Amino acid sequence: MGKGILVFAEQEEGKVRKVTFEILSEAKKIADKKGEQLCAVCLGKDIAGLGDKFAPYGADKVYLVDHETLGQYTSDAYAKALTDLIIKEQPSIVLFGATINGKDLSAKVAARVSAGLASDCTEMKLDDSGNFCVRRPIYAGKVLADVGFQNTDIIMASIRPNVLIASEPDTSKTAEIESIIPEISADNIKVKVLEVVKASAGKVDLTEAEIIVSGGRGMKGPENYKMLDELAEVIGATVGASRAAVDAGWKDISDQVGQTGKVVSPNLYIACGISGAIQHYAGMGTSKVIVAINKDEEAPIFSKCDYGVVDDLFRIIPPLTEELKKMMAD
Numbered sequence: 180m181g182k183g184i185l186v187f188a189e190q191e192e193g194k195v196r197k198v199t200f201e202i203l204s205e206a207k208k209i210a211d212k213k214g215e216q217l218c219a220v221c222l223g224k225d226i227a228g229l230g231d232k233f234a235p236y237g238a239d240k241v242y243l244v245d246h247e248t249l250g251q252y253t254s255d256a257y258a259k260a261l262t263d264l265i266i267k268e269q270p271s272i273v274l275f276g277a278t279i280n281g282k283d284l285s286a287k288v289a290a291r292v293s294a295g296l297a298s299d300c301t302e303m304k305l306d307d308s309g310n311f312c313v314r315r316p317i318y319a320g321k322v323l324a325d326v327g328f329q330n331t332d333i334i335m336a337s338i339r340p341n342v343l344i345a346s347e348p349d350t351s352k353t354a355e356i357e358s359i360i361p362e363i364s365a366d367n368i369k370v371k372v373l374e375v376v377k378a379s380a381g382k383v384d385l386t387e388a389e390i391i392v393s394g395g396r397g398m399k400g401p402e403n404y405k406m407l408d409e410l411a412e413v414i415g416a417t418v419g420a421s422r423a424a425v426d427a428g429w430k431d432i433s434d435q436v437g438q439t440g441k442v443v444s445p446n447l448y449i450a451c452g453i454s455g456a457i458q459h460y461a462g463m464g465t466s467k468v469i470v471a472i473n474k475d476e477e478a479p480i481f482s483k484c485d486y487g488v489v490d491d492l493f494r495i496i497p498p499l500t501e502e503l504k505k506m507m508a509d
């Protein structure tokens with residue numbers, strides 16, 4: 180038995196992020212091929228109830244790291260607790276979701292344990308020689324780099340949400356659960372979170388959304404996003420925006436998709452009145468199906484989409500919403 184693959188099981192307010200199950204499912208195949216144990220590590224406060232969430236997706240062992248200071252994510256407390264566990268258990272591979280917290284934590288922990296880290300990956304596998312490797316978009320998604328690792332005892336990677344497929348959970352599976360009380364002292368914490376203000380309560384986070392309807396400068400003004408909200412409501416989507424729309428003050432920065440916004444990989448991305456600049460594409464280019472609605476047939480988005488509608492979005496979206504509403508009702 181090798182040293183094992185460890186997956187950082189990200190949770191927020193007691194709810195495990197979907198990307199955790201996606202990574203566990205794919206990591207299970209790799210662990211089986213390598214003959215290694217698959218472990219999940221969940222950090223938080225009062226998280227005993229989460230212990231049985233990971234075995235159905237392949238975890239053989241679950242570490243529950245429970246501490247007062249882990250209730251709210253801070254890189255200081257999380258990095259201390261996770262670094263200590265990694266030093267003790269010496270896994271061969273540590274995987275994170277490429278979420279905001281996952282990217283922050285993986286970088287800090289990789290530096291502390293001198294691990295090689297590839298961030299924001301879209302694939303992971305064993306190559307023909309059985310070495311772990313990943314694929315990651317670079318240069319704003321223009322190039323895909325296949326990355327291997329060398330001269331590192333621990334390999335680390337963060338994987339984008341929604342690019343791997345979670346297996347059907349097998350609820351008959353159980354895992355060994357080890358509860359850990361980490362040694363975190365006040366000296367370890369340099370930042371105190373005073374308040375968390377949620378920009379969009381109740382909505383599926385853009386990075387985890389399976390369908391996204393995004394609006395750009397072509398929406399003409401904030402009042403017209405109501406049209407996208409209605410479409411999103413009908414098809415269960417989350418509404419995103421281009422930077423032009425955010426810079427204009429029409430949408431919140433937390434809704435921005437792109438190089439300087441969120442990186443998303445939904446099953447369906449509907450770009451409305453978005454030209455398709457490379458910086459926007461960098462954030463949504465790995466979407467499984469891209470649909471563009473744009474009145475300019477020369478817009479770059481049409482060279483990147485799977486389906487394109489060359490027309491005025493104000494003419495297309497309201498009847499589309501009505502038709503979809505009827506279809507959904509049937």
Ligand SMILES: Cc1cc2nc3c(=O)[nH]c(=O)nc-3n(C[C@H](O)[C@H](O)[C@H](O)COP(=O)(O)OP(=O)(O)OC[C@H]3O[C@@H](n4cnc5c(N)ncnc54)[C@H](O)[C@@H]3O)c2cc1C
Pocket residue numbers: 394395396397398420421422423424435436437438439440441451452453454455456457458459462472473474475478490491492493
């Ligand atoms: C360092 C850097 C980082 C950046 N990061 C990001 C980022 O994270 N995300 C991002 O989005 N951008 C980012 N940008 C900006 C990016 O370059 C583009 O300026 C931006 O994406 C353009 O947004 P847009 O497509 O909404 O607007 P535009 O490029 O102005 O396109 C608007 C589109 O709407 C169409 N349109 C207009 N009216 C209608 C209508 N009635 N019906 C249908 N179509 C219509 C037009 O034909 C046009 O194609 C970044 C730029 C830089 C330099």
